[in-house]
Amino acid sequence: MHKLLLIIQREFITKVRSKAYLVLIFLSPILMIGMFSAIFYFASKEESSKDKTVSILAVTNSEIVKDLQKTHPNIQLESTSNRSYAIAKALVDEKKYNGLVYTNSEWTVLEVYGDEKVPKQDFKKILDKHWKRHYLSQHQINPKVIETIVQESPVKIQNMDNSKETVQKWVKGTIAIGAGYIVMMFVIIYGNSVMRSIIEEKNSRVIEIMVCTVKPFQLMLGKIIGNALAGLLQFFIWGVLLLGGLFLIDTFLPATEGVDVEKINLIFQTLWEINYLQIVIVFIIFFLSGYLLYSSFYASIGAAVSSETDTQQFVHPILLPLMFAVYIGIVTVVNGNPNGETAMLFSFIPFTSPVIMLMRIPFGVPLWQILVSLALLLVTFIATVFVASKIYRIGILTYGNKPSIKQLFKWVFQKN
Amino acid sequence: MQENILSIDSLQKRYQKNVALNSISLQIPKGSVYGLIGQNGAGKTTLIRILNKIIDIDSGTIHFNGQPIRQEDVQKIGYLPEERGLYKNMTIEEQAMYFGQLKGMTKKESKLQLDYWLNRFDISDWKKKKIQDLSKGMAQKVQFIITVLHQPELLILDEPFSGFDPINANLIASEIKQLAKNGTTVIFSSHRMESVAEMCDHVCLIHQGTILLDGTITDIQKKHAQAVFEINLFEYNDAALELFLTNTEYTVAIKHQDDENVQLEVLPNQDVSDNLLTEVLKIGSLHLYKQYIPSLQEIFIKTIENA
Numbered sequence A: 001m002h003k004l005l006l007i008i009q010r011e012f013i014t015k016v017r018s019k020a021y022l023v024l025i026f027l028s029p030i031l032m033i034g035m036f037s038a039i040f041y042f043a044s045k046e047e048s049s050k051d052k053t054v055s056i057l058a059v060t061n062s063e064i065v066k067d068l069q070k071t072h073p074n075i076q077l078e079s080t081s082n083r084s085y086a087i088a089k090a091l092v093d094e095k096k097y098n099g100l101v102y103t104n105s106e107w108t109v110l111e112v113y114g115d116e117k118v119p120k121q122d123f124k125k126i127l128d129k130h131w132k133r134h135y136l137s138q139h140q141i142n143p144k145v146i147e148t149i150v151q152e153s154p155v156k157i158q159n160m161d162n163s164k165e166t167v168q169k170w171v172k173g174t175i176a177i178g179a180g181y182i183v184m185m186f187v188i189i190y191g192n193s194v195m196r197s198i199i200e201e202k203n204s205r206v207i208e209i210m211v212c213t214v215k216p217f218q219l220m221l222g223k224i225i226g227n228a229l230a231g232l233l234q235f236f237i238w239g240v241l242l243l244g245g246l247f248l249i250d251t252f253l254p255a256t257e258g259v260d261v262e263k264i265n266l267i268f269q270t271l272w273e274i275n276y277l278q279i280v281i282v283f284i285i286f287f288l289s290g291y292l293l294y295s296s297f298y299a300s301i302g303a304a305v306s307s308e309t310d311t312q313q314f315v316h317p318i319l320l321p322l323m324f325a326v327y328i329g330i331v332t333v334v335n336g337n338p339n340g341e342t343a344m345l346f347s348f349i350p351f352t353s354p355v356i357m358l359m360r361i362p363f364g365v366p367l368w369q370i371l372v373s374l375a376l377l378l379v380t381f382i383a384t385v386f387v388a389s390k391i392y393r394i395g396i397l398t399y400g401n402k403p404s405i406k407q408l409f410k411w412v413f414q415k416n
Numbered sequence B: 001m002q003e004n005i006l007s008i009d010s011l012q013k014r015y016q017k018n019v020a021l022n023s024i025s026l027q028i029p030k031g032s033v034y035g036l037i038g039q040n041g042a043g044k045t046t047l048i049r050i051l052n053k054i055i056d057i058d059s060g061t062i063h064f065n066g067q068p069i070r071q072e073d074v075q076k077i078g079y080l081p082e083e084r085g086l087y088k089n090m091t092i093e094e095q096a097m098y099f100g101q102l103k104g105m106t107k108k109e110s111k112l113q114l115d116y117w118l119n120r121f122d123i124s125d126w127k128k129k130k131i132q133d134l135s136k137g138m139a140q141k142v143q144f145i146i147t148v149l150h151q152p153e154l155l156i157l158d159e160p161f162s163g164f165d166p167i168n169a170n171l172i173a174s175e176i177k178q179l180a181k182n183g184t185t186v187i188f189s190s191h192r193m194e195s196v197a198e199m200c201d202h203v204c205l206i207h208q209g210t211i212l213l214d215g216t217i218t219d220i221q222k223k224h225a226q227a228v229f230e231i232n233l234f235e236y237n238d239a240a241l242e243l244f245l246t247n248t249e250y251t252v253a254i255k256h257q258d259d260e261n262v263q264l265e266v267l268p269n270q271d272v273s274d275n276l277l278t279e280v281l282k283i284g285s286l287h288l289y290k291q292y293i294p295s296l297q298e299i300f301i302k303t304i305e306n307a
Helices: A002-017 A019-048 A062-071 A085-093 A120-138 A143-150 A163-203 A206-211 A216-255 A261-273 A276-304 A308-334 A341-346 A353-363 A367-395 A405-413 B044-051 B071-076 B092-102 B107-120 B136-148 B166-181 B193-199 B217-224 B238-245 B276-281 B296-306
Strands: A055-059 A076-080 A099-103 A110-114 B004-015 B018-029 B033-037 B059-064 B077-080 B154-158 B185-190 B202-207 B210-216 B229-234 B250-257 B261-268 B285-291
Touching: A002 A019, A002 A163, A002 A216, A002 B092, A019 A216, A055 A062, A055 A085, A062 A076, A062 A099, A062 A120, A085 A099, A085 A110, A099 A120, A110 A120, A120 A143, A163 A206, A163 A216, A163 A261, A163 A276, A163 A308, A163 A353, A206 A216, A216 A261, A216 A276, A216 A367, A276 A308, A276 A353, A276 A367, A276 A405, A308 A341, A308 A353, A341 A353, A353 A367, A367 A405, B004 B044, B018 B044, B018 B185, B018 B202, B018 B210, B033 B044, B033 B166, B033 B193, B044 B154, B044 B185, B071 B077, B077 B136, B092 B107, B092 B136, B107 B136, B136 B154, B136 B166, B154 B166, B166 B185, B166 B193, B185 B193, B193 B296, B202 B217, B202 B296, B210 B217, B210 B296, B217 B296, B229 B276, B238 B250, B261 B276, B276 B285
Parallel strands: A055 A076, A055 A099, B033 B185, B033 B202, B077 B154, B154 B185
Antiparallel strands: A099 A110, B004 B018, B004 B059, B202 B210, B229 B261, B229 B285, B250 B261
């Protein structure tokens, strides 16, 4: 036990002291925030300048033109009344304009034509209104009546006040996807770290001294646990930074001008309502179990090969279920069905459950499901650690060509 | 009777179809410097790994200090593998603390021992240096210190001089001798016969998993000493020499002859060579009379060739 603690301590200190770790902790959140800000910035810029690049040829009367301009002031509108329909349409086909609004003087042809940039539904409404007005006036209807009819009817569709629900769904979804994604990232980063550490020990031949001092299983476990602790520390620091950041935003943002205070307050109300203790506990348990499961594979790969370049072939099969889990999780969360059959099924399968169960947690998961998923995960973890330790103890003292999958299977049953 | 630190009996180890050690038995006396010799793949590393409990045996027994060897006994062994290696990004001090504690020492003991050895090698200022900043030879020295830090009862050294320049090799050799003098048993695995002959009092030759030779160097040489005598005579008598050459009790070859000097190689036809000295004294004044003792290298090569 004392030896195991020493190994854990060394692994933890070596990991935490490395520059790569510090960069990962402090630089990657900045990079991520920067990246998302850039995405939002360009997306909003795109939105505001959307109409500016749209040109419309309006072959219609001046009243309609006026209405068109009123509803879409940014659109470049060129109006004329003396073009035939065929010529006007040909101009749009030649891409001189994005679209065409056409009415003839007899009110028999009313058409909106154009590409995807043209707000056709809006234009159709305008033409509808003018056609109705023309039709009714032709039938000697009182102009006052006409004006009342062509205006929007007093019928109103009143949405249920679900803005709170929408915000909650959005906030929980973000937390769910974020948690699942972070677990996947942590498993990959720290699993790789275990693998690299073993390859380094093997290459520097320090392994020979280590295995005559401690049992290979102890060494493997020490590495896995040491790296897990470094991972938890990173998670803790990120958690503190994130909550601190949110607190600052909550305190100072509503005081800023031009901010929808009500919406911001609702977001923060939802954020502070979430049971973080449950999320953190479940995160730690599922992250550790998932990480232990996957890192034992990473450890056996590290032991089996002699250089990092040889690891590719073996690492891919490990990455697939993790990525699959993230995609399935995102799809179920976005579709608003995080407690549906698909999500439930994959939150029981041990290779996907660490990611998907975490994504479901913010939406409320029955305790029995968490426990069953965890039990299955732990049983699988014990089995994989057993297999991994068999490969590990043979692999660490085997140098030369990388072994085939068949050889790895042989190692599992080989006597030491 | 001399006490043995290690007694190995009928030790067998196979790797799938290959026999690595074929029922070997040997005794390693306490306080001896025991040479383990053999070609690559002979089974030396397998034996060393078994002693270190890195790999299991198929059958046979190993006794350490008279008791069946246990995992805890590995704490009393210091092992310097042929392929050296330490953690590159740790300082010498951190490294010593880590390995010392893994071998059951306290932090304080590890520190004291490290200081002792650094002083002994006159490299105290290296303490805070990382292994990656040291030259290969310097790192080898640190590796030796790490191996002996916990004052092991049994020291297993695999090619301890490889990578050392002659001056440092001598330094390490004298430290090994000193450790042996203080009671540490040393298993010395090497291909270099001259260093084995210089360092060891016992040797064991392993070939294809079998022990071909085992014993003290003197005994082995005595056993393989041929009954051939080298004789140099000065101011010899021609007639007496002629007579000796015709003596049927000996097969004689003249290696060199001039007016004053004759060098002979004499093989007695019977086992008894008691009269040989009396006989040659009749020929002339004796300058050299010596039984031919083959070197360890010659003995080993011949033994392996005949195996």
